Amino acid sequence: MKNFIIRTITGVLFVAAIITCFLRAEAMILLFALVTGLTIWEFTGLVNEREHVTINRMICTVAGVYFFFAMAGYNSGLTPASVFIPYLVSIIYLLIAELYLMHDDPVSNWAYTMMSQLYIALPFSLLNVLAFRSVGYDITYTYLIPLSVFVFLWMNDTGAYLCGSLLGKHKLFPRISPGKSWEGSIGGGILVMAIAILIWYLTELYDVNELSLNAFEWAGLGLTVVIFGTWGDLIESLFKRTLGIKDSGTILPGHGGMLDRFDSSLLAIPAAVVYLYTLTLI
Numbered sequence: 001m002k003n004f005i006i007r008t009i010t011g012v013l014f015v016a017a018i019i020t021c022f023l024r025a026e027a028m029i030l031l032f033a034l035v036t037g038l039t040i041w042e043f044t045g046l047v048n049e050r051e052h053v054t055i056n057r058m059i060c061t062v063a064g065v066y067f068f069f070a071m072a073g074y075n076s077g078l079t080p081a082s083v084f085i086p087y088l089v090s091i092i093y094l095l096i097a098e099l100y101l102m103h104d105d106p107v108s109n110w111a112y113t114m115m116s117q118l119y120i121a122l123p124f125s126l127l128n129v130l131a132f133r134s135v136g137y138d139i140t141y142t143y144l145i146p147l148s149v150f151v152f153l154w155m156n157d158t159g160a161y162l163c164g165s166l167l168g169k170h171k172l173f174p175r176i177s178p179g180k181s182w183e184g185s186i187g188g189g190i191l192v193m194a195i196a197i198l199i200w201y202l203t204e205l206y207d208v209n210e211l212s213l214n215a216f217e218w219a220g221l222g223l224t225v226v227i228f229g230t231w232g233d234l235i236e237s238l239f240k241r242t243l244g245i246k247d248s249g250t251i252l253p254g255h256g257g258m259l260d261r262f263d264s265s266l267l268a269i270p271a272a273v274v275y276l277y278t279l280t281l282i
Contacts, residue, residue, distance in 0.1 A: 007254030022143035064121030163187025196222030232267030
């Protein structure tokens, strides 16, 4: 009972923080820069416990946070493309450094170093692509799309849990996540597409559908988030199974670590960016 209460309080605070941060661009940038740093720090700490793996936690973390700020500055129109040069220099340094550090397994060090950037820093940084858009010569901030991605992920988890508990019989991926079922995944997907259509209706009603997505495009965005969010969850489960751990950390009482909370979004955010850019090409 005590653990349930702690888990509930943490969950409510977590959702409240995410929702309120999107109301202002500055709050979103600061919160997710912090999330990026904490997640990379957690990831690098976990992989450094593997035999013969030694990566630079500090530089990886600072580089990832800097990349997030650079993406925010570039997408908001505040900084030129040259803002990425220090980040590129840090990546080059991390590669070259292995020539002189004489570690036992430099290839693994390179792989985990790059993974911290590609798996964590890049997806979080792409939130800025969803949040800022060009309108003529102006760049405006919109909370609707990035917040919707997280709403879809939360609704998918809720729908999958309820449908899986009631109807789940066929395992989705028993080798990696025995608790997930096809019935739960399908139920979660249907709920998310219904929520997406509701969002379309409300944005049309109140004239805040800034990207002018129709009902089918909103439903497609919801389905994209569901599919790639599920894969993101499975990828983190495979990562934990490989390391032989149950939770990625303890920073969020009752919910584990940062990777445990944001695993789905690490694939859902890039997928949403690709989906929305694809719509502009059709």
